[in-house]
Structure formats: structure tokens, C-alpha cells
Amino acid sequence: MAISNQLAEFIRGAFPSVWSLELLLLLKSEPDHAWSGSELVERLRASDHVVVQGVGALVAGGLIATEEGGRVRYAPASPEIARLADEAIHQYAKRPDAVRRIIVFAGNTGLQAFSDAFNLRKD
Numbered sequence: 001m002a003i004s005n006q007l008a009e010f011i012r013g014a015f016p017s018v019w020s021l022e023l024l025l026l027l028k029s030e031p032d033h034a035w036s037g038s039e040l041v042e043r044l045r046a047s048d049h050v051v052v053q054g055v056g057a058l059v060a061g062g063l064i065a066t067e068e069g070g071r072v073r074y075a076p077a078s079p080e081i082a083r084l085a086d087e088a089i090h091q092y093a094k095r096p097d098a099v100r101r102i103i104v105f106a107g108n109t110g111l112q113a114f115s116d117a118f119n120l121r122k123d
Contacts, residue, residue, distance in 0.1 A: 003091055003098060010084040011099060012106035014061040019046060020054035021092060021103065024085065027064055027074040034071035 003011075015021045026043055027035065035043075040051045055072055058064040062077030063085055076082035092099040 003095070003102070007084060007087050007091065008102050011088050011102045014057065014063060014085075014088070015103050016053065016057050016106075017050075018100055018103055019044070019050045020057045021088070021099070023051065023054040024058055024063060024074070025089060025092075027058075027072065028085070028089065031074040034067045034073045036069070036071050040072075 011021075015024075022044060023040065026040070037048065037051055037055070040046070040055070041048055044051065046054075055064070055066075059066060059072070062081050063074070064072050065075035066072050076085055088099065
């Protein structure tokens with residue numbers, strides 16, 4: 001099953017990097033846990049910078065909420081955002097390369113067109 005245009009647009013808008021998608025996966029794995037920045041850095045084995053950028057993007061996208069002390073937890077702003085997040089996670093598990101390409105090529109249509117010229121098969 002191909003990734004729908006709606007889902008591809010959601011992925012492009014919600015995840016500025018694959019790290020932010022990995023961050024969402026972690027937060028969603030324990031939705032009742034409010035994570036500190038240091039916990040996220042340790043669990044993801046990422047830098048503070050990567051975590052701060054990912055948290056900012058996910059908050060802006062309505063996927064996570066901040067709590068007292070700067071802790072964050074999975075908290076989609078609407079059922080539609082939750083559905084799209086679930087579908088993005090499902091596609092990432094099933095077709096990680098396709099999802100990574102959507103994220104990496106977001107906002108770089110020239111690079112996408114160049115890459116597509118060498119694609120022998122469509123995902």
C-alpha cells in the first residue's frame with residue numbers, strides 16, 4: 001500500500017528529521033510517562049540539540065505536550081493527529097526507507113526530482 005498524499009504531507013510537516021520520529025516512537029511507547037530532557041537524551045542516545053529540536057517540532061505539531069519542569073509526554077491535540085501519527089508509525093515500521101525519504105526530501109523538491117530520475121521502482 002502506497003503512502004497517501006495526506007500522510008506524506010503530515011510526515012513532512014511533523015517530522016523535520018528522522019530523530020523527531022524516533023522521539024515520537026519513544027514517547028508513544030510510554031504515553032503516561034512525562035519525560036525529562038536528560039531521560040530523552042539518554043534513551044535515544046542523542047545530543048541535547050537533537051532532542052530540543054525534536055521536542056520543539058513535536059510540540060508545534062500538536063503531537064506532544066509539555067508539563068511542569070519542562071517534561072514532555074505523548075498527547076496528540078486531536079483524534080485526527082493521533083490517527084495520522086499512528087499511520088506514520090505503522091508505515092515507518094513497514095516501509096522505513098519510504099518514510100525516511102519523505103522526511104529527508106521535505107522542502108527539497110529539486111533533490112527529490114533528481115533522486116526520482118534514478119528510481120527504477122516506486123514504493
